[in-house]
Amino acid sequence: MFKPLDPLLHSQLRLAVMSLLIGLEEADFTFLKEKTASTAGNLSVQLDKLEKAGYISIQKSFRDKRPLTTCKITRKGISAFEAYVENLKKYIE
Amino acid sequence: MFKPLDPLLHSQLRLAVMSLLIGLEEADFTFLKEKTASTAGNLSVQLDKLEKAGYISIQKSFRDKRPLTTCKITRKGISAFEAYVENLKKYIE
């Protein structure tokens, strides 16, 4: 009946990040921070977790001499997100 | 864009309980425990939180000489659940 919800995705901030990335395919740290209205610290930690899970990939570079962190959803991340959504629907129908 | 998700409902077990109660209007502890496949301890704690939030009401009585805990969703609980679902949809569309 109620299948377990992927704990990595069942988190407000991580879910919002994945939701953005699934539409955009690529986004930088500042963009994600603004769109999710999160603090930098929290976002940094949660992006780390998503990367360690293989749900996103993170590229670090420089733009205009400043650090630039770019995030991209992976195929694994897309499937995990889709599975999570299907699953979650059972809870809210 | 992403409104905050009611932390009381954004929990796997509490959400499953509310999901059941919104359909049934009333259910006892054992039924909820079975349907949600949770441990008694966890369920006990989470029902307490839902009650303290005013989302459910809990009646304690006896059936066949044994303790019987019956839960019912409140009007407040119904609105909170509906608001949560509407909100959550923004994350998963």
Place this chain on the structure above:
DNA sequence: TAAAGTAGTTTATAAAATAAACCTATTTAT
């Protein structure tokens, strides 16, 4: 050159989820 801003990371704290242990009473087997 000092102050303020950018782009983050690390560390510490608070809150949540979960499991393990416990409690009280009842039923069943010996």
Place this chain on the structure above:
DNA sequence: ATAAATAGGTTTATTTTATAAACTACTTTA
């Protein structure tokens, strides 16, 4: 009659998360 198992939970302890606060490193502006 009594020991063991079961029912129906609660309480306490431990682990995991989420979040905020503090910090780092560098750049730009006054």
